[in-house]
Amino acid sequence: MAKFLNTSATNYYLEELIKNTSDRLILISPFLRLNDRIKELLEDKNRLKIDIRIIYGKSDLHPNEINWLNELSFVRTSFCKNLHAKCYLNENSCIITSLNLYEFSQVNNNEMGIHITRDEDPDTYKDAYEEAQRIIRISDEVKVSLEKVEQPIEAKKSIETKKTQSNEVENSEVQNKGEGKTAKLTSSKLAQKLKLKTADLMLALVSTGYLTHKDDKYSLTDEGKSIGGEFKYSKRFGPYFIWPEDTDIGS
Known part of the structure; x- marks a missing residue:
């Protein structure tokens, strides 16, 4: 009962x-x-x-x-x-x-x-x-990394379609590299490039003054904006940040 x-x-x-x-x-x-x-x-x-x-x-x-x-x-x-x-x-x-x-x-x-x-x-x-x-x-x-898991029935979709889907999630790489521009990466992708855990990278970005952390929320500072950091928002997965791929977080 x-x-x-x-x-x-x-x-x-x-x-x-x-x-x-x-x-x-x-x-x-x-x-x-x-x-x-x-x-x-x-x-x-x-x-x-x-x-x-x-x-x-x-x-x-x-x-x-x-x-x-x-x-x-x-x-x-x-x-x-x-x-x-x-x-x-x-x-x-x-x-x-x-x-x-x-x-x-x-x-x-x-x-x-x-x-x-x-x-x-x-x-x-x-x-x-x-x-x-x-x-x-x-x-x-x-996926835990916030990337959408492709269902088996979609396995044969074209590469272009998958790229379009991946742009909607936080961990997708921002493809804006072009003439005179530097590619920008999400925090997760930048962490991978620097061989860090995402949480450790976020702490480093706070230490360098590019982000602030209050009440379990991160905010982009003016200094972070000055080096090319951007705040983004996905309707499905919420807020995230992108950074120039050559972002220096110090030693």
Whole structure:
């Protein structure tokens, strides 16, 4: 029988659901912002090679989340337009709730939810699982680097089409190299060129005065603009920066 959950119970059952996953974990939440406890639980499941799917719907990925996800081999992320559902399930149980992932452990909020088990409510669990699978199917799988994963059916598309798609994501290289111009790279591509992690590059850009970092957000400074840095925004993947490929961040 389904169990009603208040705020504290939702937090407790969600943590237990993640901890007790032995096969597959599906997390559906509009916001992909995770606190340290959720990250710790997911890291443990990643070490156990558990298949983890995270479906999100808001384009507010932060560099810290990107860098962290880069290190998890068994986590796949998908973007679902107009997503508002919050549903968390594994092979045995499911939670449907008002709680976003980023609100986990924030007991000052008033949340509600229900907990369903496969053994006690097989039909309801099956309906929730099938809806979660439908949401996954209509979502665009996104690499941790924010590059869109090409689906098998699209494998034979022309190179030009793929270039057009890649321009819509944060990690695509900005192709503006021409006569008298210097190619510009996204922060991720510049980090790769300099053999750094993206998070380390962002810290270096702050140290050089090209960016400021406040309230977990980066902003371009006048000095950053003067060396050719630009702020960009993608409707799907949110804000990012591009830099001249010869940007000097010091030693």
